[in-house]
Amino acid sequence: MLPTLRSILNLPVVRAADPEILGGGGSLGGDGSLGGDGGLDAPVRWVHVSELLDLAGLLSGGELVLTTGLELDKDPGRTAAYIRSLETAGAAGLIIERTAPRGSTTAALKDAAKAAGMPIAVVHRRVRFVEITEIVHRMIVAEQLEKVEHARDVHEAFTVLSLESAGTAQVVEQAAAMIGASVVLEDLQHHALAFSAQGLPAAELLHDWERRSRTTPPARPAADSTARANTVARSGPEGWLQVPVGIKAQLWGRLVVPLPPDSPHEDEAAVMVLERAAQTLAINRLAERDQRGLSEQAQAGLLSALRQPRGLTEAEALARAGSLGLKRSPFYLPLVFRSLHQDSSPGDPLANQQQERALLELLATALKSTAGNALTASIESGSVGMLLGLAAKELEDHTLQRLAAALSTQVGHGEGDLAARWIIGVGRYRSTLLEAAAGIDEATHVADTAATLRKQDRAYYRATDIRLGGLLALIRNDPRVQQFAESELETVLAAEAEGAQGYLELLGRYLDSGGNKAAMARSGYLSRPTLYARLAKLEQLLEVDLEDPESRTSLHVALMLHRLRGQ
Incomplete structure (x- = not known):
């Protein structure tokens, strides 16, 4: 001083x-x-x-x-x-x-x-x-030297935190310790992301935080350090010290000292610490984002290589997977997470990418609470593949339940529950990584087929859960199969195209009920006379006897193929 x-x-x-x-x-x-x-x-x-x-x-x-x-x-x-x-x-x-x-x-x-x-x-x-x-x-010189030494100490401390990619809480704690006062990091919605309470209870520090924060507007940046200490530091009715966090137009929060030091000189020193802490937080956030992006790209590339080995040995596959965090395990389970959101917005690739990013982050968090580890990456738009390493086969259902529970409890980016947007397809567990990677295709078919089911009441689906639907999903792109479905439903589809709505739905309800007209009438779908009349008209359109079991089987398979169209 x-x-x-x-x-x-x-x-x-x-x-x-x-x-x-x-x-x-x-x-x-x-x-x-x-x-x-x-x-x-x-x-x-x-x-x-x-x-x-x-x-x-x-x-x-x-x-x-x-x-x-x-x-x-x-x-x-x-x-x-x-x-x-x-x-x-x-x-x-x-x-x-x-x-x-x-x-x-x-x-x-x-x-x-x-x-x-x-x-x-x-x-x-x-x-x-x-x-x-x-x-x-x-x-005076001693005071200036003290400032220089303090600035050096602050610079060294936060440089180390930057190099170590320290967590947000650690950076905030360091700032509070250097200032000798409580420090809070908040986002643009005035929510306290991290804090370090010095000399008072946390409950007192954060009491009615959002309201108090909203009455403290962001301080305007100043042209020089002297003006910054006098104008940027204090703001609002409580005289908070604050600095923004982020880069220029991409600000995402601010650091606040709710109880500022008493003298202007202490304010200046505190603002210097806050500014250096804000830089560290911004750099670490960018580094974390870049690191996460590079990691995701690396995992996607490896997953693609594992699915098409082309001379890749098991030892090399394990070494490459190990370098990306997948530990060597006795069993590997292929999984595919299939987005239902993809069907509702096929023309919005940005929304789909955001959904996949949210899912990858969620799965990474969920896996930390399990005994498993995984290689996870997007395999195509709307689908995320995972090779899950398990220490024992007995852990399979438990781990799958934990992943499914995480999806059902987390909320996505403004679109409702992730559970309402993702279907989990499960392949068969394997003892080698390359065999498990080959099972990604099976898990994809399971997830794609499960996405077409009208009743989706399972946390995850295996091939045994989709049965005939799984077979049809495997052969649905065969032209002969497509021709079969078209010929079976041709007249009904033509009637629908000409405006005679409801016959395709009626056929689906009839076949799903096993041909039980009385059960359909009791369900209240249509009155009995109207139901019988429309079924008679449906028989005329199809030119088949709906009482014939073989006819109902052919129509049911054709209808399932029709529902798989576009999946």
């Missing part, structure tokens, strides 16, 4: 000269202490010794002026103008040596000092100005 006029007047060398305050800064008490507050606590930036009466062009503000006042003795009438000129130039104070009685000059000084806002003092005994100058300048 810079020395003040109060601290300078308390120096032994000055006290020995019998100082007296004439005005502008309080008075000397009977016990020798300095009373009043005036300008005695203003910082002194430098000491200037001069006998000139015109110092306007020589001062830049914050100086303590020392003079013998000999020039004032020549013309005491210039005393008031002299003091006003010092005040205009921003001087911190004036000390005049008066070792001999000078009646007119002393009277003029006292009169001018009464109206002065700047502290004016006289010393009644001879003092070496050079000694005062040396002492004060050492104090």
Whole structure:
């Protein structure tokens, strides 16, 4: 901290000269202490010794002026103008040596000092100005050196945290420890993301946080460090210290000291710490994002290579997978997460990409709470593949349940539950990584087929859960199979195209009920006479007997193939 006029007047060398305050800064008490507050606590930036009466062009503000006042003795009438000129130039104070009685000059000084806002003092005994100058300048240099050392310590501490990609909480804790006050990191919605409470309970620090934060608007950035310390730091009714977090137009939060230090100098030091902490948080967030993106790309490339090995050996596959975090395990289980959101927005690749990114992050978090580890990556738009390593086959269902539970409890990007958007297809567990990778295709077919089911009441699906649907999913793209489905449903589809709606739905309900007309009527779908009449019309369109089991089987297979279209 810079020395003040109060601290300078308390120096032994000055006290020995019998100082007296004439005005502008309080008075000397009977016990020798300095009373009043005036300008005695203003910082002194430098000491200037001069006998000139015109110092306007020589001062830049914050100086303590020392003079013998000999020039004032020549013309005491210039005393008031002299003091006003010092005040205009921003001087911190004036000390005049008066070792001999000078009646007119002393009277003029006292009169001018009464109206002065700047502290004016006289010393009644001879003092070496050079000694005062040396002492004060050492104090100023020491303060500047302290600032430099503090800035170096702050820089080193947060550089280490940047290099170590430290977590958000660790950065906030470091900032709070260096400032000696509580620090809170909040996002743009005024939610406290991390905090470090210093000297008070966390409940008190965060009490009614959102409302208090909203009444504290973001501070405007300043052009230089001096202005920043005075204008950027404090804001709002509680006088919070704050700095934004992020890069230019991509700000994503701010660091706040809800209980700022008492003095402006401490504020400046605290803002420097906050700024360095904000930079570290921004850099670590970018690095984490880049690292995550590179990791996802690497896993996607490896998963593709594992599915089409082309000479890749099991040992090489295990080594490459191990470098990306998949530990060697006795069993590997292929999984595919198939997006239902893909069907509702096929023309929105950005939305699909965001959904996949959210799923990858969610699965990474969920796996941390299980005994499994995995290689996970997008395999095509709307589908995410996973090779799950398991220490024992008995852990399979437990791990799958944990993953499914994570999907059902997490909320996505404004689109509802992830459970409503993702179907889990499970392949067969294998003892080698390459065999498990080949099973991704089976898991894909399972997930794709499960996505077509009207009743999706399972947490995950295996091939045994989809049965005929799984077979049809495997052969659905065969032209002969497509021709079969078209020929079976041709007349109904043509009627639908011409505006006769409802027959395809009626056929589906009839076949799903096993051909039980009475059960359909009891369900309230249609009244009995209307139902029978429409079924008779349906038989005419199809030109088949709906009571014939083989006809119903053919129609059911054709309808299942029709539902798989586009999947």
